[in-house]
Amino acid sequence: MSYTLSTSGNAKVKAGNHANTDLTDDPVLMSALDDMAEGWVCAETRRDWVGSYSSLSTNIKNVLNDIVSSKVALAVITWDSTDYLNSELNSILNHNDGVVTTGLRFLKDFKSNEIKTP
């Protein structure tokens, strides 16, 4: 299941330049965080995005990637935020929180699972 919707590299980018590398370089812990994030995205939207991933369009895959990587990034930052400056920390937390909140709201209201051709 791990890394179906996103990658650890994307989560590292979302966590910013000063994320604790003890965690981001640990494949076991990062994989566990990714599993949890993917589980929550499926649970909150009540859709099995992981199971039906291969049939999704690229745009939806990108949205899922954005949400999951931001959720993992929030967990990474929460684990150790000592290297961040205050203003930097607020900015990164709020950006990722905005991605997760907006993205989940969009997916919950998304009826057809696909984006229509204009």
Add this chain to the structure above:
Amino acid sequence: MVMSNRYQNQPKAVATYSYSDIASGTGYINYYGYTTTDSVGTTYHLTTQSPRSSTISTVQNSSGSFDVDHDFDLPSFRLPQIVRGTAIITGSCFTNGTNVGDTFHIIYTLKRVRGGTETTVGTVQTETYDNSVTTDHNITVDMTCSQTHFAPDDVLRLTVNIVCTAGGGAAGKQLEFGHDPQNRDGGGLDPSTDDTTTILKIEVPYRLDI
């Protein structure tokens, strides 16, 4: 997409900044070089305070060329910081050579030390001074610092590298540089009577986190 504003750190203290610092986005902190001496030996440090240095100055005596380093370390940071801008270094040296052609210069290097690994933040070399006369040399240089992040437990280090070149023979050479925040008289550097100082000061630019 609207950016969330859920996370807002409340300041733990009320800080006041000067307008010029806010305008430039940079705040300077002055550090002074000093030494401590214990049963192990003499150690070089940086501080914002003004202690009486264990040794007022360091004297290098040699019959030929020499190239010596002294690392002045600040205690490790407790909060993250970013150094960026132009650092200003002031100090003095006293020479007591005799051979025409002897010269010296100093290379100041600001470093970040993380887990024993040094990263250069900035470096500057003074002009070349005549080391063949008995006189004081007052030094002021500025150093461009590349933007460098300091995490908690990182150390800020000022390395003073003195390079003395024997161009006129192998007779005795003496070079003294001061590092006493109290500006007391050294062996050759005598601020009480001469236009010189034994204070080694570096003004380090930090990016304001506001």
